[in-house]
Amino acid sequence: MKTLKKSGDLLSMDDAYIWHPYSPAPSSIAPHLVKSVKGTRLQLDDGCELIDGMSSWWAVIHGYNHPVLNQALKDQLDKMAHVMFGGLTHEPAILLAEKLADITPPGLSRVFFCDSGSVAVEVAIKIALQYWLSLGRDRKKHLLTIRQGYHGDTFAAMSVCDPVNGMHHLFSEVIMPQFFAAAPECRDDAAWDGHDIEEIKNILAAHSDEIAALILEPIVQGAGGMRFYCPEFLRQVRALCDEYDLLLIADEIATGFGRTGKLFACEHAGVSPDILCVGKAITGGYMSFAATLTSEKISEVISTRGLKMLMHGPTYMANPLACSVALASIGLLESYPWEQRIAEIEALLEHGLSPCRFLEGVKDVRVLGAIGVIETHEPVQVQKIQDRVMKQGVWLRPFGHLIYTMPPYIASDSEIEQITHAMCTALAE
């Protein structure tokens, strides 16, 4: 797009017309104008160049403007930008569905393509509710989840977000009531503590006939607190879902495609969910796209009983551009030893962030895969920290008590060092 507008004019227009995420309109703090992006770098209009330590909210795993992904989009654009998915199908969707069924945990063979992560969660919830309705178990219409989760901003997704951090208080009249158990305390690297599963057991013993599914983010709870928990918790949850006849929904929208050191975080526990949500990094950060996968058994029940169909179908479902770039992004990941690179990034993050453990005000420093987190005792002064890391050439977006990074997998050693150094010095200052 050619623009003749000056940056000042553009920012005034942004102010006048746009609503930014979780912001008043106009924004209380002016956003930074991005001119171009390449590799790990954001080029701002004022000439400032920043390493993106956020991967644009976990998505840009291969870096920006990647020639392979650009080419996949260009090739697809010349063939077919979009076609409705009702009654029609196309090669990119078919190949991507086969690929997702192949690389996700065993047993997930039926793919529903969605527009965004939140919609993938809506679809997962709908599949779970429709499954039990189809079996005549219409009392099973609630969900069980753990506190400090985040699953998106649409209404069903919001209903399973943490009731305190989330937006329950705002929409209490309309948010579906769900069951909440305490989030596990047992860390990913600690010995298992059976206490963590007790509340779930108690809820299930009393209410399993009302619960359709248990939904959680496996191993890493992302936007609800950047918490990492013990794989044994996930194994016990899986076993309880089987024992009490409910479905397990794994929301891997943030963790999928290698971020935690495994292709999918469920693999840390050797667990397969009944329903899996993937999004964010699925297109390498090129466009909004997601998918909900389930088993043949569940899709067969929904397809042969009751209404005999899944009641969902977005206009832009399985958009061919998104499917093509997703296929190319997964292909890129498979083209190099990404597990080794994530392990190296993990070691660099650990090494770079560990000095912060001794800083005043720091409650915890934790690292898993390509995720590095500093948790503070007091809420972070977001603007101050952001300004300071930007002065050191790094883009981060702290929230709550957290300063964290999820760099692109292509970030070099020195770029990871620059990110962790910026985090430590911003805090120390």
Ligand SMILES: Cc1ncc(COP(=O)(O)O)c(C=O)c1O
């Ligand atoms: C675990 C998880 N689920 C769902 C979502 C919602 O995805 P989207 O923002 O694409 O709607 C997010 C987004 O941060 C997420 O981290």
